[in-house]
Amino acid sequence: MSVLGQVLEHYILLASVIFGIGAIGFLVRSNVLVQLMSVELMLNAVNLALVAYNRVHEGNMGGQRFAFFIIAVAAAEVAVGLAIVLAYYRLKSSVLSEDADTLRH
């Protein structure tokens, strides 16, 4: 019996579960705020997988470096995304993604 938390695959499975929950949330929920949070969940899951794989490559910091850049890009994405949510709310008085139908027809 492998010890919990001492095997690489445990982390990868956990990351895939979190990614799946985030993907379902992004598609099922129509509140754009919750959709943005689901995107954050998926980015976090990918970070976890990167760091876990980097753990078995001793002396190589590539995975953790990539996770560092992902965190920087996620911060920029959230800043711009929430600004777009605010502008969208001023335009439509709604935060539901179904109401963003100005380009329809």
Place this chain on the structure above:
Amino acid sequence: MSAASALFSICGIACVAGALATVAAKNPVRSAMGLLATIGGIAGLFLLLAAEFLAAIQLIVYAGAIVVLFVFVIMLLGADAAPVREVQGKVAKGLAGGVLAASAGGAVLSLLPTSGKGHALSAALPTHGTVDAIGRSIFTDAIVPFELATALLIVAVVGAIAIARTRPVGPRRLAPAARPTDLFGGPVNPRDDAGRPKENG
């Protein structure tokens, strides 16, 4: 059960429960708190994976900045952030989400070894994941992406300000003095005098 296994269990449960709360909660504030639990759990897992620097960055950037920004926007929108109107076509969306999640899980499972106990993690090198090691790696191998990331963050901040400061749409208010006769004391041309309201009766 060793301390590492206990920490893995606690952080894993916090991650999954927080992710489920983020997706399932009706109130976006509860979603943000679920996201906070997930982020804290992942920071703990980073500690287990000998990534101390990333654990600190995760807590500072995600829990300290991103979740706070989410809560700020939720409070700014007020009650409208949690609309009571529910979604139509939830079954189709759920199916699409299930297919996406299943394909992601299948891709991961296909990468994992089917036999054996998997890759056991030996004790990490003392230099693995320290600020020293990551800083050396960033400033030697990845100096150009690092500088580009600074440019990206500045552009994102300026862009966020530019987008969030858009004025509300609606009929544009005209300047009060629209006709030339209003700009001056009398008509510019005598024939314009006809439509001008007479002052003093």
